[in-house]
Amino acid sequence: MAAHSRVIVPRMKLGSQGLEVSAQGLGCMSMSAFYGVPKPEPDMIKVIHHAINSGVTFLDTSDxxxxxxxxxxxxxxxxxxMREKVQLATKFGVRFVDGQREICGDPTYVRAACEASLxxxxxxxxxxxxxxxVDTRLPIEVTVGELKKLVEEGKIKYIGLSEASASTIRRAHAVHPITAVQLEWSLWSRDVEAEIIPTCRELGIGIVAYSPLGRGFFSSGPKIVESFSEGDSRRDLPRFKPENLEHNTVVFNRVNDMATRKGCTPSQLALAWVHHQGNDVCPIPGTTKIENLNQNIGALAVKxxxxxxxxxxxxxxxxxxxxERYSSEVGMWHTSETPPLSTWKST
Structure with a gap:
């Protein structure tokens, strides 16, 4: 296994609109949210700087x-x-209203969210x-229309969608070119391969794979559930529940056996599999530890x-x-549709 210090992180074109990023990105969510207690800020800044200095310059966050x-x-x-060295991606569209999660794609909200993120x-x-x-209450064309204005004003450079259906991607792309679609793609999440990946490829849209390590499952295997703290959202995910975990452990063990034969870790093997899907795919594994970041970079050397x-x-x-990937309350957005534009009456 090549040492991390010898692994050069290549660059890649993401989509066909001109954006160039590192061929592996860094998902930053777990530093602050959803996977238990937020990590100390100075430590996380060190991880981010280490990523950038190692060539991982595509950083992913959300409001x-x-x-x-x-x-x-x-x-x-x-x-x-540091700003000049990175390609920074953030997201809008999910907010909490009175403690309840709400999806919003209203143009006024899109603009306000962008200004706040900046x-x-x-x-x-x-x-x-x-x-x-995707806000299923209003046509996707309405949301993308506002994003197009933000591009024209220079507030954003490129537009992306996350967890969108094939037909939504097509409709959005007709309003303004979509540069990237972010979706969950890994050895244990392959439902996007049937329709969504081919649609992105047909339209020249880059593919950004989040949770490429199965939310840590391919790093630690079944014992990962022992490390979930009280506030860790993974405790509620069906795949980590006892009735499914025992079955899924068989998959991990077989991946682990193959990794041992290859002389790499199971997480490197799982990540290498995503990298081998094509030069239009950029996985963005998240981590809060420098040693895990180094290991993830090492996956680029696994052929x-x-x-x-x-x-x-x-x-x-x-x-x-x-x-399922998510509990039933969260829903499966990549199969959702939005109303036709003809139904829209702007207020």
Missing amino acids: IYGPHTNEILLGKALKDG KRLDIDSIDLYYQHR LTPEEMAELESIASSDAVKG
């Missing part, structure tokens, strides 16, 4: 992480000349601005033959994993 605290953290980390990040322009979840790819895909076939 809902915290809420807001993750963007503030990144704003602090990108002082002193302020928290303390930057002039967002490199890639995603709609975090897989077509036979090894086929072996991994047979181990983690689409029906091999038990449990």
